[in-house]
Amino acid sequence: MSPQEVAQEPAHTPRRSKITPERAQEFYAAVLDMLRESGYEALTMEGVAARTRCGKSTLYRQWGSKPELVVAALHGTRQALLPHIDTGSLAGDLREAARSIGAGSGRDTPLVHALSHAALQSPELLCALREVLIAPGLAAIDAMVRRGVERGEIRPDNPAAEFVSAQLLGVMRARPLLEGKNADEAYLTRFVENAILPSLGLSAPAH
Amino acid sequence: MSPQEVAQEPAHTPRRSKITPERAQEFYAAVLDMLRESGYEALTMEGVAARTRCGKSTLYRQWGSKPELVVAALHGTRQALLPHIDTGSLAGDLREAARSIGAGSGRDTPLVHALSHAALQSPELLCALREVLIAPGLAAIDAMVRRGVERGEIRPDNPAAEFVSAQLLGVMRARPLLEGKNADEAYLTRFVENAILPSLGLSAPAH
DNA sequence: GCGTATCGGTACACTGGCGTATCGAAGGAC
DNA sequence: GTCCTTCGATACGCCAGTGTACCGATACGC
Numbered sequence: 001m002s003p004q005e006v007a008q009e010p011a012h013t014p015r016r017s018k019i020t021p022e023r024a025q026e027f028y029a030a031v032l033d034m035l036r037e038s039g040y041e042a043l044t045m046e047g048v049a050a051r052t053r054c055g056k057s058t059l060y061r062q063w064g065s066k067p068e069l070v071v072a073a074l075h076g077t078r079q080a081l082l083p084h085i086d087t088g089s090l091a092g093d094l095r096e097a098a099r100s101i102g103a104g105s106g107r108d109t110p111l112v113h114a115l116s117h118a119a120l121q122s123p124e125l126l127c128a129l130r131e132v133l134i135a136p137g138l139a140a141i142d143a144m145v146r147r148g149v150e151r152g153e154i155r156p157d158n159p160a161a162e163f164v165s166a167q168l169l170g171v172m173r174a175r176p177l178l179e180g181k182n183a184d185e186a187y188l189t190r191f192v193e194n195a196i197l198p199s200l201g202l203s204a205p206a207h
Numbered sequence: 208m209s210p211q212e213v214a215q216e217p218a219h220t221p222r223r224s225k226i227t228p229e230r231a232q233e234f235y236a237a238v239l240d241m242l243r244e245s246g247y248e249a250l251t252m253e254g255v256a257a258r259t260r261c262g263k264s265t266l267y268r269q270w271g272s273k274p275e276l277v278v279a280a281l282h283g284t285r286q287a288l289l290p291h292i293d294t295g296s297l298a299g300d301l302r303e304a305a306r307s308i309g310a311g312s313g314r315d316t317p318l319v320h321a322l323s324h325a326a327l328q329s330p331e332l333l334c335a336l337r338e339v340l341i342a343p344g345l346a347a348i349d350a351m352v353r354r355g356v357e358r359g360e361i362r363p364d365n366p367a368a369e370f371v372s373a374q375l376l377g378v379m380r381a382r383p384l385l386e387g388k389n390a391d392e393a394y395l396t397r398f399v400e401n402a403i404l405p406s407l408g409l410s411a412p413a414h
Numbered sequence: 415g416c417g418t419a420t421c422g423g424t425a426c427a428c429t430g431g432c433g434t435a436t437c438g439a440a441g442g443a444c
Numbered sequence: 445g446t447c448c449t450t451c452g453a454t455a456c457g458c459c460a461g462t463g464t465a466c467c468g469a470t471a472c473g474c
Contacts, residue, residue, distance in 0.1 A: 018441075018450055039324050041248040044431060055452040060433065113324055116384060117246050134384055159401035163378070166385055167402065170377030171370065177323060177341055178373055194366035195374065199406040225420055225471070251461060262422040267463065 019062060024076060027052055027059075031073035036110040040070065040118035040125075070115075071128040078132055082140040090148030091202050094164070097141060098192040101172060102185030108133060109172060109182055134169075141165040153202065160199040167196055226269060231283060234259055234266075238280035243317040247277070247325035247332075277322075278335045285339055289347040297355030298409050301371070304348060305399040308379060309392030315340060316379055316389060341376075348372040360409065367406040374403060 019027075030051045034043050045066055049056045063069040085096045101108075112133055119126035141164055149156050171191055175183040183191075197203040226234075237258045241250050252273055256263045270276040292303045308315075319340055326333035352371055356363050378398055382390040390398075404410040 016449075038328075042328075045433085046431070049452090053452080055454080056433080057435090057453080058451060061450080066432080112384075113327075117320055117324055121245075121249075130384075138385060159397070160405060163398055163402045166378050166381045166398075167374055169385065170379075170381030171373050172377075173380055174373045174377030177319075177337075178345060178376065190366070191370055191373075195370045195406040198367060198408065199402040201405065223419075252463085253461070256422090260422080262424080263463080264423080264465085265421065268420080273462080 017062065019058075027054075027069075028073040028076045031070060032077060032111060035070070035073075035114045036107075039114045043070070045069070067122055067125060071124055074128045074132045082137055085140065085144065086147070090144060090151070090153045090200070091197055093144040093147070094141075094192045094196060095189060097144065097168070098188035099185055101137070101168065102183060102188040105172060105182045105184060105188075109176065112173065113176070137169060138165050141168060154200055158200060160196075160201075164196060164200070168192075224269065226265075234261075234276075235280040235283045238277060239284060239318060242277070242280075242321045243314075246321040250277070252276070274329055274332060278331055281335045281339045289344055292347065292351065293354070297351055297358070297360045297407070298404055300351040300354070301348075301399045301403060302396060304351065304375065305395035306392055308344075308375065309390065309395040312379060312389045312391060312395075316383070319380065320383075344376060345372050348375060361407055365407060367403075367408075371403060371407070375399075 027048070030048055031043070034047060034051065043066070045056055045059050048069070049059055059069060063072055082097060082100055085093050085100065087093050087096055112129070115125065115129050115133075119129045145154075145161050145164055148154050149158075149161075154161060168188070168191075172183045172188070175181065175187065193203070234255070237255055238250070241254060241258065250273070252263055252266050255276070256266055266276060270279055289304060289307055292300050292307065294300050294303055319336070322332065322336050322340075326336045348371055352361075352368050355361050356365075356368075361368060375395070375398075379390045379395070382388065382394065400410070
């Protein structure tokens, strides 16, 4: 708690910490990079200290412990992974979402991958993971579907609607395991075009 | 290597090990259980020894190290998770697969979950994971699709066909993260019915 | 039955990470 | 310019897990 306040307030209250917000971002970036590379368990405070060229004491002074540091890193680097998408049609939105997710897949997929198991042991971590990586994507996709309903493109009770987000995020996580490569833009675009849209009844199956 | 030979050959060569095949299965079951519960990193040789009421020395004598034990446990408990499914139609096969996967989801999903990250660091583990848990499911589903093509239910170039397995396995892994509960039989069945089949053009979208 | 090798159990070094304590140095407040 | 706090760095104690060594007991081969 206290560290974020300190690190995120540019100036205002007589700031005690010498960690500038930019410096904090360096810490956070290092943490997330190391998470992506080696996972949560292999992430060590010593490693973070070495990579950021600071003392362990600084890390413990500011964040208290490894789980808190990781949670702070997640929250501190919130970046809209699905930026405002509103193309005017559900199909367009989903295509654009596939593009956007695919473009960022090298960044977010490994993160989710690295944290998804560790999160089961720690409620705080699970909460941060959902809040930062899962919920925004989920909300964005659900919003697209909702707008699609409002525009009358699909019916409110379209039975495939509830699966759209699970399909997108699921396939994104499944492909590395199945085929050994990340779900990139091209793959996700094909997926939306050939699987999701037809399931919603939004494009005539090509046969 | 040597331990499996010993444990899996009932008799034949003057067996040195006193570990009967049944006893070996107990070890393997304990390992997989603990993997499901706590993940790969948290699995300790001491824990396995304690749960199976054996000495650590036995584990090290037989399997050499923790990664080897895990690999052996995977290979040693090969069980067809998708038993021969052949209902005569692709839709029937997929519905049956959903049922079967859903019924076993409490068993296999956590395993994949626990190993999928650890596998990225160890080629042997990745290989075993694919061979035992991924490939059989993949092959089974692809076989269904292939039979569907041969029967003429879908065209060979059906663009949604390539995504069937990724969707099933992906959704199975995504739901715990999205909704906090396992993809059970009911959910997967609805998913197949309302998303996969329509995407294949196998059921008229309900609207 | 007897020898032998493995079993289960414990004790032991060794490693590596966590978190704390302590230190000189540096930079901002005033 | 002085004071004071935090910084970076290092050393330390502690704990947990790995893998080895050793033990008496036990069950199998013959």
